[in-house]
Amino acid sequence: MIPRLKAALGFSEFKAAFTFSRSDDVNKFENEFARLADQKYAVAFPYGRTSLVFILNALGLENAEVICPAYTCVVVAHAIVTSGNVPVFVDSDKVDLNMDLRLIEKAITPNTKAIIATSIFGYPVNLNLLNEIRQRYPDLIIIQDCAHSFFCNWNERAVHKEGLCAFYGLNVSKIMTSIFGGMVTTDDKSFANKLREARNEILLPASVAKSLKRLLYFIMVYPIFTRIGYKFINRLERGGLIDSFVKHHKPDIIDMPSDYLQGMTSVEARVGEAQCKHYYSIVEHRHKIAMIYLEGFNDIQSLELPLYNDGATWSHFVIRTKYAKALIDIAFKAGIQLGEIIEYHIPSLLAYRSYRSVGEEYAKTLPGNVINLPVHAGVKEEDAFRIIKIIREKIQCLVK
Numbered sequence: 001m002i003p004r005l006k007a008a009l010g011f012s013e014f015k016a017a018f019t020f021s022r023s024d025d026v027n028k029f030e031n032e033f034a035r036l037a038d039q040k041y042a043v044a045f046p047y048g049r050t051s052l053v054f055i056l057n058a059l060g061l062e063n064a065e066v067i068c069p070a071y072t073c074v075v076v077a078h079a080i081v082t083s084g085n086v087p088v089f090v091d092s093d094k095v096d097l098n099m100d101l102r103l104i105e106k107a108i109t110p111n112t113k114a115i116i117a118t119s120i121f122g123y124p125v126n127l128n129l130l131n132e133i134r135q136r137y138p139d140l141i142i143i144q145d146c147a148h149s150f151f152c153n154w155n156e157r158a159v160h161k162e163g164l165c166a167f168y169g170l171n172v173s174k175i176m177t178s179i180f181g182g183m184v185t186t187d188d189k190s191f192a193n194k195l196r197e198a199r200n201e202i203l204l205p206a207s208v209a210k211s212l213k214r215l216l217y218f219i220m221v222y223p224i225f226t227r228i229g230y231k232f233i234n235r236l237e238r239g240g241l242i243d244s245f246v247k248h249h250k251p252d253i254i255d256m257p258s259d260y261l262q263g264m265t266s267v268e269a270r271v272g273e274a275q276c277k278h279y280y281s282i283v284e285h286r287h288k289i290a291m292i293y294l295e296g297f298n299d300i301q302s303l304e305l306p307l308y309n310d311g312a313t314w315s316h317f318v319i320r321t322k323y324a325k326a327l328i329d330i331a332f333k334a335g336i337q338l339g340e341i342i343e344y345h346i347p348s349l350l351a352y353r354s355y356r357s358v359g360e361e362y363a364k365t366l367p368g369n370v371i372n373l374p375v376h377a378g379v380k381e382e383d384a385f386r387i388i389k390i391i392r393e394k395i396q397c398l399v400k
């Protein structure tokens, strides 16, 4: 079975994981990541969401309103609440699915202090619109959520550099991974120092038990994401037997992982450092597969395709369609898993119903009506053509 996601892990990451730990492993990963991001500083955390908590706390924000997308990973909202602040949700742009920046003005109050601009699914935030907001509200702090997009570009401008800082999630579903882990990049020396000081003071050192668990998890990732391994795992997933591993959220609970304040392990840092060397080839492959899909579906009216953008990094190839469920089922029968993420609209989740949300709730129509096609390292060109054929045939039957 072709899984919906697969980390681009090879021998070099495996070898890195089994190299002896050194006290400067995390530091070396940070330096390599900063170099890749072409930024001065990078600070590592155990999760992307932990890095957001530390960013907001380092800014001294308390009970401040922080604007974020209504359609993004719910852990972003969890991190804002955990930091002692208040998320304000903004609806999605109907064209690129990023937060609709034209609505931001309606969300801003005197208590708004920061905006989390997210390049969802690897599609770059429109920097022209973002910079208009920055000019009008120079005191608002811009934080780039690059957990999906990493180093995407808008008109050849690096999105992650447009604001105070950017943060990244590095779990195995991401474009590049350090098993779990998060990172912040910035060019602001005093902010980087503040973050580092807070991290060193507050985070507990990673325990031996955590390092062993991470190593074991990493070893398991290799066989699980092979086609045979995933066939078995997918059965368990569909039967709901591994929900605690694969489901990100409980609709009524705002929480963080129990080890979110335990530092990144050395093994994660070494794997992450090894991944940095492959970043550009990983993105190049995703781009190539995405182009095949764009071309293969461009004449089908009932599929709303992602926009082409040269600077996109294609963490997901998301198609909007009312036939999502039928397509997921037919692909599954053919041994292909189509992704459904993001399968919720955050302001509709019980835990967030009392929070302010701006816009007409276009994002509410997305869960259940999107599929994402695999673009990862395990998808060959011939797989992409097969996926196109299967979907085209099914669509022809459905629209008759």
Ligand SMILES: Cc1ncc(COP(=O)(O)O)c(C=O)c1O
Residues within 6 Å of the ligand: 046, 047, 048, 049, 050, 072, 073, 075, 076, 118, 145, 147, 148, 168, 169, 170, 171, 181, 182
């Ligand atoms: C858009 C987005 N932002 C932030 C995060 C947080 O990353 P992490 O899971 O490492 O906390 C994720 C996680 O998957 C995400 O998808």
